[in-house]
Amino acid sequence: MSDVGDERLADVLASLGMSTPCPVVNRPVLEANLSRMADEISAKRVALRPHFKTHKSVQIAQMQADRGAAGFSCGTVGEAECLADSGFDDLFVAYPLWVDGNADRLRHLQTRARVRVGVDSVESAERLGSVVRGGLPLDIVIEVDCGLHRTGVPSGGVLPIAQAAEKSGLHVAGAFTYGGHAYTAAGAAVKAGHDEQQALLEARDALISGGFEVDVLSAGSTPTALLSAGGVVNEERPGVYVFNDRQQVEIGSCADSAVALCVAATVVSTAIPGQFVVDAGSKALSSDRLPWMQGFGNVGVRTDLVVDSLWEHHGVVKGSGGIGDARVGDIVAIRPNHVCSVVNLFDEYAITDDAGCSERWPVSARGLNS
Numbered sequence: 001m002s003d004v005g006d007e008r009l010a011d012v013l014a015s016l017g018m019s020t021p022c023p024v025v026n027r028p029v030l031e032a033n034l035s036r037m038a039d040e041i042s043a044k045r046v047a048l049r050p051h052f053k054t055h056k057s058v059q060i061a062q063m064q065a066d067r068g069a070a071g072f073s074c075g076t077v078g079e080a081e082c083l084a085d086s087g088f089d090d091l092f093v094a095y096p097l098w099v100d101g102n103a104d105r106l107r108h109l110q111t112r113a114r115v116r117v118g119v120d121s122v123e124s125a126e127r128l129g130s131v132v133r134g135g136l137p138l139d140i141v142i143e144v145d146c147g148l149h150r151t152g153v154p155s156g157g158v159l160p161i162a163q164a165a166e167k168s169g170l171h172v173a174g175a176f177t178y179g180g181h182a183y184t185a186a187g188a189a190v191k192a193g194h195d196e197q198q199a200l201l202e203a204r205d206a207l208i209s210g211g212f213e214v215d216v217l218s219a220g221s222t223p224t225a226l227l228s229a230g231g232v233v234n235e236e237r238p239g240v241y242v243f244n245d246r247q248q249v250e251i252g253s254c255a256d257s258a259v260a261l262c263v264a265a266t267v268v269s270t271a272i273p274g275q276f277v278v279d280a281g282s283k284a285l286s287s288d289r290l291p292w293m294q295g296f297g298n299v300g301v302r303t304d305l306v307v308d309s310l311w312e313h314h315g316v317v318k319g320s321g322g323i324g325d326a327r328v329g330d331i332v333a334i335r336p337n338h339v340c341s342v343v344n345l346f347d348e349y350a351i352t353d354d355a356g357c358s359e360r361w362p363v364s365a366r367g368l369n370s
């Protein structure tokens, strides 16, 4: 193995009978990440409702529940169904759900779990109300935009939605926001965390002024969770923190040592000088890349050794400090840009610990994208 190769990673895959590309999780680092977030959020007396979309693993969900998670946030109804199938019974579909062909699934989910749904329009509130009318009560949480400008109404605009929801027979539980503009640059999280608090404060006041009781004021991304927790914010929904990734390191949200997942890949070509090619392309690393980032992942902790371009099954690695003596057949550890998109591309994780014990865990909700 060359100086860029990772002998231990090769041994783990061989012992599990797995081949590259493959997501490999360092269990002690995963556990430390889970415990740190759980402890720090709980010290602020705020509920932790981690986002399941990052890991999509019922094993890891159980580890979060064991550390006191109040429930789970989900990116799709399918993710919520997967958790309900495993007995998790407090679930938040954390985006503005439009019910159509999924109406029966939502009603069935309600029979198995306490379900909350995100809403950011009068139309979707009315539609949700008509779908669950005569059935079990449904909590909705109104999304407010705190600066990402993706979904959510301005905080001052929550009241018409709350009134329409109530009129439609829904229970208005509160408001939520997502400070995803924390990812726009290193250091942006401080302002984004503040924006989350401010938006929820204003949403709460608007709801109270309309006579609503406000139970839930939910914020949080991985970079902002510990910054916005407390004050009016009584719930946080970080997802990526379980594994972390290259984005988190580059924006200063976590240390190198807190990255728990890499994609193991094999060097398949060194034919062209100045680069090597691995068997991990866009179908393993995803093509996610924030506008200010270069490349699609880096090798090990060498930030200069970057997956410079991608094909479906090829990643071309180049390094400003050279490519070492990379050899065909080397197994390398690639730190992906955005771990959530990567996980959804695989059926299984390789889980390993420092004592050399390894296991295969399924990506339980893999592909449950609706």
Ligand SMILES: Cc1ncc(COP(=O)(O)O)c(C=O)c1O
Residues within 6 Å of the ligand: 051, 073, 094, 095, 177, 178, 220, 221, 222, 223, 237, 238, 239, 240, 241
């Ligand atoms: C609504 C919502 N909440 C929470 C999260 C989790 O944030 P992060 O991915 O930064 O951990 C996301 C991520 O996309 C989200 O969209």
